[in-house]
Amino acid sequence: MPNNPITTIPELHEHLKVAMQLEHATIPPYLLALYTIRPDTNLEATRILRTVVVEEMLHLTLAANIFNAVGGTPDLIAPDFVPKYPAHLPDGETDFKVSLRPFSCAALDTFLDIERPRKAPTPDKRMIHKGARRFAFSLQHPDDPKHELAYYSIGEFYEAIADGLRYLNNEHCKGGSPLFRDKNQVGPKYYYSGGAHLIEVNDLKTALKAIDTIIQQGEGFDREDGGGFIRSIVTDDGELSHDFRFEQLKLGRYYLTKNAEGKPDKPGHPTGPELKVDWDAVYPTKVNAKLTDYTDYPELHAAAVAFNREYFCFLRLLNSAYNGQPNLLLTDLVPKMFALRNLMLQLIHVPMPGMTGFNAAPTFEMPSEEITCPEKVTQ
Amino acid sequence: MIFPIGAMQRTNSEKVGTETYDAVIVGSGIAGAIIANELGRSGKRVLVLEAGEGTGSTLNGYHEYLTRYFATAYKDNQSPYPTNPDVPMPRSSDARKITPGIPLTSGYLVQNGPFGTDTTYTRVFAGTSLHWEAKTPRMLPSDFRMQDDFGVGVNWPIAHSSLNDYYEKAEHELGVSSDVSVQQDPKLDLRFRTGYDFPMHSIPLSYLDKVVDRGIRGTSVELFGETFDLSVRSFPQARNGVPNPAYENGKGFAPVGAVDTVQSEMGGRCQGNNNCVPICPIQAKYHAGKTLAKALQNPDVHILTQSVASKIVMDENGRVRHIEVKRYHRPSSPEFSSLNVTGKVYVLCTNAIENARLMLASGLQSRNGLVGRNLMDHAYLLSWALMPQDCGTMRGTNCTGGIVNLRNGRFRTHQAAFAADIHNDGWGWAVGSPLYDLRLVVDQQNLFGPELRKELVRRINRQLLLAFMIDVLPDENNRVSVDPRYLDDLGNMRPVISYTPPEYTMRGAAYARQLARLVFQRLGAADYTAYDPADYGYITYEDEGYIIRGGNHLAGTHIMGPSADRSVVDENQRSWEHENLYLAGGGSMPTIGTSNISLTIATLSYKSAEAILRVI
Numbered sequence: 001m002p003n004n005p006i007t008t009i010p011e012l013h014e015h016l017k018v019a020m021q022l023e024h025a026t027i028p029p030y031l032l033a034l035y036t037i038r039p040d041t042n043l044e045a046t047r048i049l050r051t052v053v054v055e056e057m058l059h060l061t062l063a064a065n066i067f068n069a070v071g072g073t074p075d076l077i078a079p080d081f082v083p084k085y086p087a088h089l090p091d092g093e094t095d096f097k098v099s100l101r102p103f104s105c106a107a108l109d110t111f112l113d114i115e116r117p118r119k120a121p122t123p124d125k126r127m128i129h130k131g132a133r134r135f136a137f138s139l140q141h142p143d144d145p146k147h148e149l150a151y152y153s154i155g156e157f158y159e160a161i162a163d164g165l166r167y168l169n170n171e172h173c174k175g176g177s178p179l180f181r182d183k184n185q186v187g188p189k190y191y192y193s194g195g196a197h198l199i200e201v202n203d204l205k206t207a208l209k210a211i212d213t214i215i216q217q218g219e220g221f222d223r224e225d226g227g228g229f230i231r232s233i234v235t236d237d238g239e240l241s242h243d244f245r246f247e248q249l250k251l252g253r254y255y256l257t258k259n260a261e262g263k264p265d266k267p268g269h270p271t272g273p274e275l276k277v278d279w280d281a282v283y284p285t286k287v288n289a290k291l292t293d294y295t296d297y298p299e300l301h302a303a304a305v306a307f308n309r310e311y312f313c314f315l316r317l318l319n320s321a322y323n324g325q326p327n328l329l330l331t332d333l334v335p336k337m338f339a340l341r342n343l344m345l346q347l348i349h350v351p352m353p354g355m356t357g358f359n360a361a362p363t364f365e366m367p368s369e370e371i372t373c374p375e376k377v378t379q
Numbered sequence: 380m381i382f383p384i385g386a387m388q389r390t391n392s393e394k395v396g397t398e399t400y401d402a403v404i405v406g407s408g409i410a411g412a413i414i415a416n417e418l419g420r421s422g423k424r425v426l427v428l429e430a431g432e433g434t435g436s437t438l439n440g441y442h443e444y445l446t447r448y449f450a451t452a453y454k455d456n457q458s459p460y461p462t463n464p465d466v467p468m469p470r471s472s473d474a475r476k477i478t479p480g481i482p483l484t485s486g487y488l489v490q491n492g493p494f495g496t497d498t499t500y501t502r503v504f505a506g507t508s509l510h511w512e513a514k515t516p517r518m519l520p521s522d523f524r525m526q527d528d529f530g531v532g533v534n535w536p537i538a539h540s541s542l543n544d545y546y547e548k549a550e551h552e553l554g555v556s557s558d559v560s561v562q563q564d565p566k567l568d569l570r571f572r573t574g575y576d577f578p579m580h581s582i583p584l585s586y587l588d589k590v591v592d593r594g595i596r597g598t599s600v601e602l603f604g605e606t607f608d609l610s611v612r613s614f615p616q617a618r619n620g621v622p623n624p625a626y627e628n629g630k631g632f633a634p635v636g637a638v639d640t641v642q643s644e645m646g647g648r649c650q651g652n653n654n655c656v657p658i659c660p661i662q663a664k665y666h667a668g669k670t671l672a673k674a675l676q677n678p679d680v681h682i683l684t685q686s687v688a689s690k691i692v693m694d695e696n697g698r699v700r701h702i703e704v705k706r707y708h709r710p711s712s713p714e715f716s717s718l719n720v721t722g723k724v725y726v727l728c729t730n731a732i733e734n735a736r737l738m739l740a741s742g743l744q745s746r747n748g749l750v751g752r753n754l755m756d757h758a759y760l761l762s763w764a765l766m767p768q769d770c771g772t773m774r775g776t777n778c779t780g781g782i783v784n785l786r787n788g789r790f791r792t793h794q795a796a797f798a799a800d801i802h803n804d805g806w807g808w809a810v811g812s813p814l815y816d817l818r819l820v821v822d823q824q825n826l827f828g829p830e831l832r833k834e835l836v837r838r839i840n841r842q843l844l845l846a847f848m849i850d851v852l853p854d855e856n857n858r859v860s861v862d863p864r865y866l867d868d869l870g871n872m873r874p875v876i877s878y879t880p881p882e883y884t885m886r887g888a889a890y891a892r893q894l895a896r897l898v899f900q901r902l903g904a905a906d907y908t909a910y911d912p913a914d915y916g917y918i919t920y921e922d923e924g925y926i927i928r929g930g931n932h933l934a935g936t937h938i939m940g941p942s943a944d945r946s947v948v949d950e951n952q953r954s955w956e957h958e959n960l961y962l963a964g965g966g967s968m969p970t971i972g973t974s975n976i977s978l979t980i981a982t983l984s985y986k987s988a989e990a991i992l993r994v995i
Contacts, residue, residue, distance in 0.1 A: 043442060051644035189621050192634075192648040239642055254641055256384065272384065273640065 006164025009071070015161050016067040020074060022154065023060040023214070025083050026114055027053060028364045029098055029107070032285065035344050036102035041281035045103065048245050052111075055242065058197060061186050062210040064322040068184040069201035070165075076319040077312065082366045085288050089114065089154065100361060102285045108246050114154070115243035155215060162211045169204045180207065184322065190329040216241065231267045233257070248275055283348045285361035293363075297353050300360055307343040307362045313373035314340060315366075380638045382668075386675035387433050387682055390426070392706055392718050395683060400426045401995045403702060403722035405688045405737070407431075408506025409977055410963040410984045411728035412670035413552060417988035419677035423995060426720060427671075427682040428704060430466040430729075431503035435668055438639040444509070448658055456510060456931075457499050459658045464868045465707040465715070466687060471497045476915040487873060488732075489865045494879040495915035498756055498929035500730050504684060505667040507730065507931070508977070510657045512777050513617040513664045515555050515978035516798070517546055520568045521787050522972030525852070529792040531883060532852040533969045536941040537950045542982050543572055549981035550577060553665045554635055556620030556649075557581050561613055567787045578632035579620040581613045582649060585803050587770040587843065588613075588780035594902040595782070600894065602790040609898070611780045611801065617665035617978075618649045618776065635669045637662035651775040653804050687715075689871050691725070691741040691960070698959050699725045705869050713868040723995045724959045726987070731933035731966035732874050735859040738937070738962070740872040745956055749947050751860055753853035753938050755971050757930030758795075758880045759846055760888045762895030763809045764904035766841040773813075773839060775803045782845075785894070786973040795850040795887025798973040799894070805842030806907075808928075813839050843904055847891035850973055851884050853935050880927055885920040888927065932976045934965035951990035952983060963987055 006012050030053040037046055064074045075081065086097040098114065101107040151157040165179075172179040185200040199210045216235040233244040233255050244255050244267065254272030255265045265271050286293065291308075294301035314336050321328040344362050352358040401423040404411045411427055418425045434440035448459035455471045473486025474497035483490040490496065501507040520539040525532030556579040559571045584592070592611035599608045619634035626632045636646030646662035655664055662669075674680045683706070690703040701719040708714055727734045735751040744750050782799040790796070806812040816838050820826050826834050857879065861872040880888075892908075899906045910917060910926040918925055940946020943955035952967045954960040963984055965976045 040446075043439065047438065047643060047645070051642070054644055188624075192621075257381075257642075 004160065004163045004167060006160060007167060009168065012070060012161070012164050012168060013067070013072045015157070015164065016063060016070070016072055017075075019063040019158070019161065019214075020060060020067065020076070021081055021083070022089075022157075023056055023063050024076070024081065025087055025089075025098065026056050026111075027060070028082075028085070028362075029100055029110065030056060031341075031344070032100050032348075032361065033103040033107045033111075035341065036283045036285055036348055038281040038283065041278055042103070044275050045249050045277055048249060049103075052115075052242050052245060058191065059214045061191055061198060061322075062201075062214055065185050065199065065201040066165075066207050066210050068322070069180050069182075069207060070168075071181065071183070074319060074322040076315040076322070077366075079366075079368070081315070082311075082364060085364065099288050100285075100364065101287050102359075102361075103282045104279065105250065108250055111246045112243055112250075115241070115246065158211055158215050162208060165204060165207050165211070180204065184324045184326075186322065186326045186329065190321075190326040212236075232264060233267055234264045248272075249277055251275075252277065283359045284357060285348055286352055286355065286358045289361040289363050291363050291365055293352070294360070300347075300350065300353070303343070303347055303350075304360070304363055305367075307340075307347060308365055309367055309371055310336075310340060310343055311362075311364065312366050312371065316373055380635045380669050380672045381642060382436050382638050382640050382672045383675050384640050386680075387436060387684065389678070390681040390683060392683075392716060395426065395681075395720055396718050398424075398721075400424050400681075400720070400722040402426070402724050402726060402991065403428065403720050404726045404728055405702065406506060406728035406730070406733075407504055407667060407671055407682065408728060408730070408964075409508050409553075409667045409670070409981050411726070412505070412667035412674060413549075413981055413984040414726055414728065414963065414988045414991070415680055416552075416670050416674035417985065418991065418995075419674045419680035421992055422677075422679065423992070424679045425674075425681065426722065427674075427680070428686045428688055428702075428720065429504050429682060429684045430687040431463065431684065432710070433504050433682075433684045435504045435509060435666075436638065436671070438637060438643060438645075441637070441662070444658055445660055448654075454654075454657075456657045457501060460501055460503055460510070461710075463502075463710040465685075465710050465713060466502045467867050467873075468502045469499045471499055473497070474915045476913070476917070482875070484865060487867070489862065489873055489875040491875065491877040492879070494918065494927065496756065496876065496878055496929040497916065498931050498933065500732065500931060500933065502729075502733075505671060508666040509668075511664075511666075511931075511977060512656050512975070513553075513977075514778065514800075514975045515550065515553060515557075515615045515617045516562075516783075516974045517569065517615075518972050518974045518979055519787050521791070522970050522974070525791070525970050529789075531792065533938075533940070535969050536939060536946070542979075542986070545982040545985040546978070547572070547575060548985045549978055550615075551632075552670060553617035553978065553981055554578055554619060554632075555615050555617050555978075557613070557615030562615060566607075566784070576623055576625060577615065578626050579622050579634065582616055582618065582620050582776060582779050584611065584613050584780045585771070585775040585801075587772055587803060588801050590766065590768070590770050591801055591843065591898070591902060592780075595898055598897070598901055600785075600897070602785075602788060602890075603793065605788050605790065607784045607788065609782055609784055612783055613780045614778065614783075614800075615978075616776070616779075618655070618659070619647060619663045620649060634663075635665075638666075638668045638672050649776060653773055653775065653777065655777045687869060687871060688727075688729075688737060689740070689869070691737065691743060692719075693743070693957065697957050699957060705871070707869060713870075715869055722959075724961065724991055726961040726963055726991070728963045728984075730964055731936045732859050732876070734962050734964060734966045735936035736861060736872065736874040739859070739861045743957075745943075745947050747944055747946075749855075749938055749945075751936050752855045752858045753935035753969075754857040754859055754876070754878060754933070755851045755853060755935040755968075756878075757932045757971060757973075757975075758849040758851055758884045758888060759928040759930050760797075760849060760891050760925060761809045761844060761846050761928065762892060762899070762906070762908045763806045763842065763844045764895075764899045764902070764906045764908070765838070766843050767903045767905075769840045770843065771840065772803065772805045772842045777804050778802055778846075782898070783973075791850075793886065794890060795852075795884045796973050797847045797849040797887055797891050799891070800846040800848065802844035802846055804844075805839055806844050808846065809844055809908075812842060843899075843902070845895050845898065847888070847895070848930060848973060848975070849880075849884050849887045849891060851971060852881055853938065853969060854881050857881075857935075859936050880918065882920070885918065885925070888925050889920055889923060892923075892925065930975075932965065932971060934968040934971050934976055937962040937966040938969050939967040940969065950986075952987045953990065961987055961991065 034049040086099040088095040096113045253270040255270040256272040350360045407429040444459035467487040477492030523535040523539045557577040595609045622632045637643040649663040694700040705715040865873045916926045937947040
């Protein structure tokens with residue numbers, strides 16, 4: 001298997017399409033975990049989850065920026081864009097499942113798996129023989145659909161994209177036609193959270209910075225420290241990476257980016273203040289609820305369908321934002337996010353009829369039929 | 380913005396007594412925080428004394444404030460901040476009509492009147508900046524030359540232009556959202572350094588602002604031979620907006636959000652929560668905690684909470700020897716321990732009323748008798764109406780735009796100038812909407828169910844409140860004093876206020892009422908303004924009744940001037956009579972014009988910090 005599978009534009013586009021799918025795929029599980037926390041409890045966990053999910057939205061936007069810059073056309077309403085949960089993501093030799101779960105230790109474990117991907121033991125092991133896995137996002141070779149690509153981990157996947165960008169940029173420079181163009185970029189004006197790290201992509205440097213941000217914020221990747229590679233809890237910007245933020249909840253203690261010795265805490269050894277988690281103060285939603293769970297309960301079914309439609313329309317609007325109308329992020333999309341939250345909470349608060357001890361949950365199953373979305377809200 | 384862990388515990392009562400700091404700063408509001416930060420950054424050893432507890436330095440503490448606010452039925456402008464009997468503060472529920480000759484003593488402020496003020500301020504970590512609305516207009520050059528230009532008031536001892544660099548520093552630290560292209564105004568003589576622009580772009584005008592603007596464009600008024608065209612303009616505000624990528628020659632600006640001991644993803648941009656006063660739920664609004672967090676990055680900056688400065692003690696040369704501090708153990712108990720703090724310089728940053736109170740309680744009236752005198756507070760006159768169309772009231776910040784065309788003009792020889800706010804929160808301030816509307820619609824109109832909802836929305840949606848912020852001139856009879864008969868639980872003397880808005884201001888108020896009528900007429904709005912003579916703020920002027928509200932913009936009580944015989948402090952806010960004592964804040968301002976004073980307070984703080992660094 002080649003170390004660098006990206007040598008053509010179609011291959012690059014294919015990978016970037018999957019990158020967007022990947023970044024988006026973590027959002028429903030994070031949001032669900034966040035909204036199943038009972039109001040006014042677990043304030044620290046709420047803040048941490050919220051910080052991370054907002055950064056995932058940043059990553060999605062960064063991926064869209066890169067994709068646009070190399071001539072791609074984001075499509076958030078393609079049939080397979082939203083995965084079917086549980087979704088399988090690559091992690092080393094085996095896959096792990098990402099489920100729609102209430103806030104819990106199990107949920108945190110999944111999040112740690114997502115945020116802390118493994119590095120392939122050697123570069124030539126980056127790609128994996130298809131037979132060994134069921135990557136949730138089918139990465140097909142554009143010229144040969146039967147040939148599926150699969151990666152060792154998410155981190156390796158992004159490294160391949162970075163290599164591909166470098167390679168193609170080089171090739172295109174030789175050829176005389178630029179790889180990058182200024183197209184449909186979403187800048188910091190339109191997206192203001194996630195550490196204000198939004199980068200407009202228009203050349204190799206900005207493209208690599210964007211990829212770096214995605215990887216960094218997620219993994220706090222290995223850092224050279226006088227000899228070997230040592231995991232650091234902080235990213236280049238001195239902020240905690242996602243996986244360590246989650247680990248704080250499991251270990252019950254905050255990490256300090258600047259401890260008594262003026263250095264970041266070592267992984268696994270947080271020295272900050274105590275962080276209390278009340279695991280019982282959670283709405284016990286059914287894991288991976290489906291519409292079929294609600295067949296006998298028409299009101300619940302209707303509410304769940306309404307949410308799925310609303311989410312689909314949201315994605316359609318977000319798609320327009322990524323395709324030349326970034327202003328929608330300010331005018332329409334943020335209010336719609338509040339509306340989505342309210343619809344999710346409506347479901348989450350309802351005990352499942354006929355299933356004691358469990359609550360209903362949004363299913364995130366996108367409508368397969370054509371639906372009309374309401375007009376934009378603003379004049 | 381990260382608050383260093385353990386920063387609040389760097390010192391304690393025992394350790395503090397053993398050292399002489401470079402600077403002792405009393406009060407952790409905007410002035411105290413900025414001066415502490417400037418001195419700390421330059422390697423000085425600084426002690427900040429804060430009377431309140433340390434709540435507000437973490438998100439959990441801030442959350443306590445929010446929970447109290449959301450839960451209370453009576454949402455006055457101090458409602459998030461708990462009552463602390465050891466550190467009492469004025470609350471609007473204290474305000475009463477004053478009977479001449481009978482001081483009002485039921486609240487913290489003892490009021491002789493004749494005007495019953497409802498002014499408040501917040502004695503907590505980060506001070507009134509937690510509660511403020513965060514409008515940050517600069518003063519106008521004429522405000523500094525009231526005596527020269529208009530023959531009224533006094534001149535500042537410095538030119539407006541000499542503060543330009545400090546204004547820019549203040550706008551940076553407070554994080555002001557505005558555009559020079561919007562604020563620049565030759566008629567007001569408001570100019571900015573060439574090439575300057577604000578760190579973030581203007582907070583957008585609300586839909587209500589735009590409806591008002593459309594209605595009044597083309598209308599002009601004439602005053603003493605000068606014509607003024609009316610329009611709506613956005614106010615500069617210290618709340619996070621869209622960063623300006625061109626700021627500081629392309630450096631850009633990173634907005635500062637919520638303060639906590641760990642990284643927080645909150646407050647990066649204003650969401651329009653509409654309850655800026657009394658607290659911003661997400662900390663998109665500036666508060667001094669953000670500057671204190673920076674100051675405390677320096678290990679030589681210490682803070683001692685629950686520490687009430689009770690007496691300034693002088694030596695035989697008129698220099699401060701030490702400040703006596705009462706440290707209470709629990710707000711619920713008057714028990715305290717005493718300690719003395721010493722520094723090379725002392726800076727009082729407790730606000731115009733409390734600075735004067737502390738001086739007078741320490742027996743430190745100046746030879747010219749001006750400490751406590753010239754108390755000023757912007758006078759607010761409210762006028763409210765119901766618009767003929769839906770305006771989306773109750774969205775956005777408390778106020779995004781207003782009518783500022785009458786902030787300056789030849790008329791200032793005769794009557795006060797004003798700036799008019801368009802309130803995005805409807806008739807709240809005037810009559811207590813939306814609760815007011817609910818009572819009316821349920822009890823009087825007898826509506827319920829969907830009809831109730833429709834009617835509430837119809838009413839509230841169309842509410843327009845204009846709040847005219849009117850200039851007040853210094854008047855020596857308006858003053859803060861103390862009286863040993865009136866003490867708080869810790870035995871500290873309470874402020875005694877004697878105050879009435881001057882006639883100059885009432886002439887401005889009368890005109891403001893006329894202007895409101897004109898504006899409502901142009902808008903086709905139904906005027907609902909009514910001033911009840913039983914109200915504590917009721918004042919008659921030329922046979923007309925008005926209600927004047929306090930603006931909580933306290934100034935004048937340690938007035939700045941060119942010499943010791945006519946003022947209390949010099950242009951760096953240094954006391955003329957006590958060379959190691961500085962009195963910082965609104966109290967130094969000789970005039971207040973039509974600008975909310977916090978930006979200018981911050982500006983003067985930068986100037987003072989520079990001066991202090993030259994001597995320590």
